[in-house]
Amino acid sequence: QKEVEQNSGPLSVPEGAIASLNCTYSDRGSQSFFWYRQYSGKSPELIMSIYSNGDKEDGRFTAQLNKASQYVSLLIRDSQPSDSATYLCAVNTWNTGNQFYFGTGTSLTVIP
């Protein structure tokens, strides 16, 4: 079983719509959860982090965490063509020396 699983997509949404990205993880000891955005040919850049159950909002982005269900999601409101990228879910467990486990990423395309 993979540590972190994501739907690979591709996910296509029209401009202005809400994009919903989902991620599940297997290690109940996981404590920190991150969403990275990766444009084609570039390195991942951090867009959201979340550490406790519930929602965390930052501009057009909302991360949701449910530790009981081992589930993390990212909502992108008012999607823009510039949001077109691969979104990587990452999970960190402190007792593994700050090792991050990444999902395979979900490819998002926002159609103008």
Next chain:
Amino acid sequence: ETGVTQSPTHLIKTRGQQVTLRCSSQSGHNTVSWYQQALGQGPQFIFQYYREEENGRGNFPPRFSGLQFPNYSSELNVNALELDDSALYLCASSLPGTNTGELFFGEGSRLTVL
């Protein structure tokens, strides 16, 4: 810009050769991690260095080795290159013991093994 720099950005090697990749961490970050990202996959943890000591290793063979220097910069060495080693190699710096545990990635070194 994360302040993490990697070199070289691109390189081509043949099977059996050896390669050294270099990374300078963000100022003040004393922890460096290396990840391998194959095409269409998420980054896979190779190892992490903290204060010049290896501090965790992923499921990679011993021909993947590393170093961290007193200025916190780091090297990744790969011996006896195989075709499957073709990937983007990412260096990330971080501050251990913080509540955030965020990784700051460099732009990566793209290795092609022929």
